[in-house]
Amino acid sequence: MMNSQNLICITCPRGCSLTVSYDDQDQMIITGNHCLRGTAYAKAELTDPRRMIASTVRIHGGIHKMLPVSTNAPFPKAKIMDLMALLKSIEIDAPVKMGDVLIEDVLGTGIAVIASRSMNQL
Structure with missing residues (x-):
């Protein structure tokens, strides 16, 4: 069974609904993004989440x-x-x-x- 997580991308006003799942080699598969910033956001959010304070x-x-x-x-x-x-x-x-x-x-x-x-x- 493939484990997946849902995120809302916050890098632009569009707010894409992202789905992050993993393949057999534990590689991230990111879908739902309409630009490359969504991919970068999902990777960062799941590995090293950060916020402006x-x-x-x-x-x-x-x-x-x-x-x-x-x-x-x-x-x-x-x-x-x-x-x-x-x-x-x-x-x-x-x-x-x-x-x-x-x-x-x-x-x-x-x-x-x-x-x-x-x-x-x-």
Whole structure:
């Protein structure tokens, strides 16, 4: 019996319904995609799922109390809760410019957390 999984591709607005099954040699067979991005998405989602992360951190001396931040690349899904705990525990000093790297190589992933907006000092 062939094992299969269904996914919805999120790489473009079309939202293709993908079916991923495996042949006798354990090779992935991906159907339902209308472009090559669907194939790449399905392979990545089943082998190393990642997500872009957007959150906030506390900022000291800024015009607001919280600063929006994001990762500069898709982050490993298995480490998202660790990242959120880390972001909850830190406080940044104002001023900050949009795009400033706040944390380099967060949790050893090679991914940075960057400021999503500029924030002047009070």
